[in-house]
Amino acid sequence: MSFSLSRLCIALSAGLLACAAQAGEVQIAVAANFTAPIKEIAAEFEKDTGHKVIASLGPTGGFYTQIHNGAPFEVFLSADDATPERLEKEGAIVPGSRFTYAIGKLVLWSAKPGYVDGKGEVLKKNAFKHLAIANPKTAPYGAAAIQVLAKLGLGEAVKPKLVEGANIAQAHQFVSTGNAELGFVALSQVSKDGKLTEGSGWTVPAELHDPIRQDAVILAKGKDNPAAQALVDYLKGPKAAAVIKAYGYDL
Structure with a gap:
């Protein structure tokens, strides 16, 4: 009995070593x-x-x-x-x-609860000081943000308030630290299982920017x-x- 167990252990060990070798x-x-x-x-x-x-x-x-x-x-x-x-x-x-x-999905987001309404009307009110986006020349989410502003007819109105991050992570950082009241970020950065993990946001309709x-x-x-x-x-x-x-x- 002990001999069989020993053989089984040896076989199992060999199998584990083979798996390790293949990993x-x-x-x-x-x-x-x-x-x-x-x-x-x-x-x-x-x-x-x-x-x-x-x-x-x-x-x-x-x-x-x-x-x-x-x-x-x-x-x-x-x-x-x-x-x-x-x-x-x-x-x-x-x-x-x-x-x-x-x-990807784009979201207009603020770290402040209740700051961004469910339809993004906060953009049209234009009462904020800074709007963070990723660099539109190098970041797809930044390019999408510019398209959204253009389609809403707000491109020129908010242009002086834009704060560009090198990428979407930095744009999110600007908003999360309060250096910008709101910004366009990736939905994946601020939500899980269909719910915002913090703050307030408006998920931008897909028709407002290229996929x-x-x-x-x-x-x-x-x-x-x-x-x-x-x-x-x-x-x-x-x-x-x-x-x-x-x-x-x-x-």
């Missing part, structure tokens, strides 16, 4: 607006697969430059679809790996890394989809 790690670059979701997804992915995720968070434009300068990223989760498409045309990704992992399609790719450096492919497959699966939806994104 790898993947270095990823992730758009700042997707910070909260990727933390949850990465934790579940590591638990389910044994692979380790090493994530860098930041602006999409900055990552594009880093990738061309030889950064070790193997998977890129962009804040737009234009940058991954550009990388694809430049031959910097694994062919056929590009896909839309989320469609914020966020694409992911396996970069050339991840071509031969099974962990990179495993992560991309996981992002397309039901567990990741549940997290993505919980943070207010569409699929």
